[in-house]
Amino acid sequence: MKPVEVQSKTHQTRMNRRKFIQNTALTGAGIATGVAAISCKESDTKALETIETASVPLAKPTYISISTWNTEKANTTSGELLAQGKPALDAIIDGVAIEEANEENTTVGIGATPDREGNVTLDACVMSPEGDYGAVLAVENIVHVAALARKVMEETPHVIMAGKGAEEFAYTQGFKKQKLLTPSSEKAWKEWLKTSNYQPAINVENHDTIGMLAMDTSGKIAGVCTTSGLGYKMKGRVGDSPIIGAGLFVDDQIGAAVATGMGEEVLKTVGSFLVVELMRNGMSPQKACEEAIHRIVKKGDRYKDFQVAYIAMNNAGETGSYAIHEGFTMMKYSDGKSEAIVSDHFTKKP
Ligand code: SD4
Numbered sequence: 001m002k003p004v005e006v007q008s009k010t011h012q013t014r015m016n017r018r019k020f021i022q023n024t025a026l027t028g029a030g031i032a033t034g035v036a037a038i039s040c041k042e043s044d045t046k047a048l049e050t051i052e053t054a055s056v057p058l059a060k061p062t063y064i065s066i067s068t069w070n071t072e073k074a075n076t077t078s079g080e081l082l083a084q085g086k087p088a089l090d091a092i093i094d095g096v097a098i099e100e101a102n103e104e105n106t107t108v109g110i111g112a113t114p115d116r117e118g119n120v121t122l123d124a125c126v127m128s129p130e131g132d133y134g135a136v137l138a139v140e141n142i143v144h145v146a147a148l149a150r151k152v153m154e155e156t157p158h159v160i161m162a163g164k165g166a167e168e169f170a171y172t173q174g175f176k177k178q179k180l181l182t183p184s185s186e187k188a189w190k191e192w193l194k195t196s197n198y199q200p201a202i203n204v205e206n207h208d209t210i211g212m213l214a215m216d217t218s219g220k221i222a223g224v225c226t227t228s229g230l231g232y233k234m235k236g237r238v239g240d241s242p243i244i245g246a247g248l249f250v251d252d253q254i255g256a257a258v259a260t261g262m263g264e265e266v267l268k269t270v271g272s273f274l275v276v277e278l279m280r281n282g283m284s285p286q287k288a289c290e291e292a293i294h295r296i297v298k299k300g301d302r303y304k305d306f307q308v309a310y311i312a313m314n315n316a317g318e319t320g321s322y323a324i325h326e327g328f329t330m331m332k333y334s335d336g337k338s339e340a341i342v343s344d345h346f347t348k349k350p
Contacts, residue, residue, distance in 0.1 A: 060317035061334040065091060067212040068260040068311055070329050072338060074098040078214055079333025088214040088222035089128050089150070096146045096226050099210045103182050107208050109143045111182040112228030114189050115235045116196065120180035122228050123242040124149045127250035129220035135242040137162040141177045142170045146226040149242070160242070192232055200230045200262065200306065209241055211248060211258030213313050221315060223250040225258050239263025245273035254280045255315055257289070261308035261324070269295045275312045285312035286320030293322050293346055309343060322346070 063082035067075040078095030082088065100109030107113060114120045124145035125135035134153025136145050137160060151173045152161050161169055171177070181189075209227035216222075225248045227241040240246035240263035247263065249272035250256040257275035259266045266272075271292045278288035289310040297303040309323035311330045321330035321343040328343040 061215075063215060063217050064313060064317055064319065064332065064334040065095065065212060065214040066311050066313060066319050066321075066333075067095065067210055067331045068258065068309065068328075069208045069210065070331065070340060071099055071210050071212075072331050072340065074210060075212065075331035075333050076338050078212060079336075079338065082214055082216050082333075083336065085217050087218075088216040088220050089126065089224075091216065092212040092214045092222055092224045093126065093146050093150055095212050095214075096210050096224050097144050100144050100146065100226055103184075105208075105210075106185060106188070107228050107231070108210055108226055109145070109228070110178065110180050111185050112180060113185060113231030114181055114228075115237065116193075116198070116232045117235050118181065118186070118189055119235060120185070120228060121235075122180070122226070123238055124224070124226040125242040125244065125248055126150045126153060126222070126224045127244070127248055127256070128153065128222050129250070129252040131251065133159050133244045135160045135244070136166040137238045137242050138236065139163065139166045139170070141167055141180060142175050143178050143180065144175065146224050148173070148175060149224075149226075159244075162238075189232070196232075198232055209260045211241070211260055211311065213250070213256045213258055213311065215313060215315070215317060219315065221250055221252045221256050221313070223248045223256045223258055229263065240266035240271070243267060245270045247272060249273045249276045251276050251280070253315065255285060255313050257285075257292075257310055257312040259308065259310050260328075262306035265296050265303075265306065265308055271296075271308070271310060275310055279312065279314050284320060285314050285318050286322065288312055289320045289322035290344075290346075293324055297324060297346055303346075 065075050065078040074095045078091040081091035099105050103111035112120050121138040122145040123137050126149045127133050132153050134149045136149050139145055148170050211225040213223045225241045229239045246267045248258045257272040259271050275288045275292045289312050292310050303324050307325050309328040311321040313319045323343045323345045325347050326345050330341045332339045
């Protein structure tokens with residue numbers, strides 16, 4: 001792949017201009033960089049008129065990484081790679097690998113909570129700026145399933161691989177076999193067996209599915225989601241996280257969204273695709289996340305017992321997040337600064 005530094009200024013200018021015009025046409029918000037306005041030709045009169053009448057807010061950040069929950073180390077790792085000019089997809093795969101290898105995170109990678117029969121099965125997917133997709137479902141014995149999903153995308157004629165087939169494919173790609181059930185996750189599972197009460201917690205702050213979206217210095221957007229799914233799920237259960245449009249969706253021309261929480265509800269509303277389509281129709285990332293949550297809560301009262309949250313970014317560098325309940329945080333790293341953004345939520349008292 002062409003190194004980012006080598007991409008000519010002309011390329012970047014062209015891209016910024018293209019993105020700006022498109023964004024302006026879609027949102028009317030007039031979010032621009034100076035470069036975009038300067039580089040417009042006469043043939044773009046219509047777009048220029050919009051530029052001239054629109055207010056021009058702060059310049060777009062040169063790169064951004066956002067992630068679900070308090071996953072600061074992972075998100076900062078991604079952000080710092082972006083700062084070095086690494087492509088968005090590389091940055092986020094390396095970023096989420098931190099949580100996949102973190103034994104204390106009981107919902108991702110090694111040390112994750114198993115299904116009710118004691119098997120740790122992982123789900124992950126990736127989407128590239130080109131709109132390509134790869135996913136693995138219910139994979140055992142492999143820690144870095146996000147990287148494996150990327151291999152499915154890049155090295156196979158398929159987009160989804162599941163179970164044993166995905167695991168065997170991993171070994172052909174040089175992944176190591178590793179036991180994912182740690183002494184502590186095994187102990188917790190044995191405790192759980194005493195009651196076998198299946199009650200997914202509303203929030204598992206600091207330790208939950210990690211979804212990450214990034215825009216790199218050339219303006220390209222990629223996304224990833226990696227998880228062990230709901231703790232003590234039925235054997236064979238797969239959630240939203242590895243499913244395109246539900247757990248993750250990226251359209252580099254518009255933006256990207258990723259979900260966390262009760263996957264069954266995200267699947268039924270095709271949540272991440274919905275967020276991106278709402279942005280395509282002019283909504284900000286924040287409003288789009290809010291509308292996607294409203295689609296879930298308006299179905300009845302069941303939302304009182306589960307959490308769902310979305311994070312999103314658009315190609316102008318705006319970000320947003322929204323959850324059903326209090327307690328969800330989005331990490332954001334842009335232009336050298338890391339922030340933990342406490343998400344607004346639907347059940348907030350007026
Ligand atoms: C799932 N959405 O498997 C995942 C779990 C999750 O926060 O994100 N938990 O349903």
